[in-house]
């Protein structure tokens with residue numbers, strides 16, 4: 001079993017902190033899965049927005065109309081396109097072997113606060129002590145599915161089950177935007193995204209808060225109302241939109257009762273974290289359109305890519321669904337240019353600004369190594385890759 005091999009391999013490594021981890025796959029996988037996720041968020045948010053009355057929220061707050069700020073489509077179009085075209089197609093596309101498998105480095109070192117590693121719980125971190133102080137019996141490899149290191153919650157662990165008949169593996173493609181060791185194949189493993197849906201994982205408290213604080217305060221401070229730099233505004237909105245999408249997923253699939261393992265929607269959480277802040281909703285729509293633009297921009301590449309996993313029927317299906325998505329007449333007519341990136345990086349300061357924002361983005365992507373919940377990281381990092389590649 002792949003799972004067993006991975007665990008044995010990981011077990012031999014030093015576990016004081018998580019091994020450096022990084023998602024990387026071809027741009028195709030990254031972009032498509034991300035937009036599928038964004039599409040889902042939009043469906044979920046529509047559901048919640050339309051149900052706000054039931055949680056006693058003011059009716060006015062559910063009105064999002066007109067052009068999505070800094071984009072070229074309006075809210076109503078996003079909702080209808082998502083419902084009629086994108087969501088149904090993407091729901092199917094993500095089940096194909098080509099899109100459901102992802103290559104990942106689940107173990108990583110946090111470059112900012114290494115002592116934290118993946119463990120939020122104090123008891124989970126290992127004290128550093130001289131070799132001779134360390135009892136021989138303790139030197140055996142640790143069991144790699146140590147659930148305490150997953151916040152003590154089984155729902156935070158990644159299901160590594162793979163169907164070897166359906167999937168042979170991905171080719172390694174280095175990402176020039178990230179400064180990591182993506183080509184180190186030995187630490188990579190595969191996961192089936194269908195078995196690891198984004199949902200509540202129990203990752204809360206200071207560890208999670210520290211990541212968000214670092215992202216916002218060090219890397220993309222909220223632009224002031226007088227901020228004229230479009231690019232900085234875009235960066236903030238992308239991060240905020242991503243944050244909204246995480247919160248929506250948590251609210252949409254929440255562990256309501258741990259004792260009976262009852263999962264369901266948590267409307268209160270949804271309202272408290274997202275809906276009561278209209279700018280967070282707007283930023284979600286913005287991020288959705290930004291990612292959609294990444295897909296339309298890469299249309300030629302996505303159409304010609306080799307969808308080859310060895311499962312001929314499924315691969316043909318993936319290719320056909322992809323074409324249906326890229327050349328959908330409704331999409332092309334209603335929202336031909338979801339976001340206009342040509343407006344960015346203009347003027348004399350353009351190249352310098354680009355370098356600066358690229359550096360901030362790299363910092364943010366490195367911060368993903370500090371997320372103390374492997375399942376949360378597995379859900380988010382590929383979206384960061386989408387954003388940096390755009």
Ligand SMILES: Cc1cc2nc3c(=O)[nH]c(=O)nc-3n(C[C@H](O)[C@H](O)[C@H](O)COP(=O)(O)OP(=O)(O)OC[C@H]3O[C@@H](n4cnc5c(N)ncnc54)[C@H](O)[C@@H]3O)c2cc1C
Pocket residue numbers: 198199200201202203204205208209211212239240241243244246247250273280368371375376377379380
């Ligand atoms: C990369 C990453 C991925 C995660 N994935 C998961 C997951 O899959 N499942 C899971 O259960 N938990 C996940 N978490 C944890 C989750 O995001 C929350 O941090 C956690 O649920 C605690 O929530 P909170 O109420 O303290 O507020 P948080 O969501 O932690 O927010 C912290 C602060 O950020 C600000 N803020 C919140 N939302 C926005 C926004 N949209 N725009 C701008 N500012 C905002 C607010 O000031 C808020 O107080 C993840 C965390 C990170 C950093």
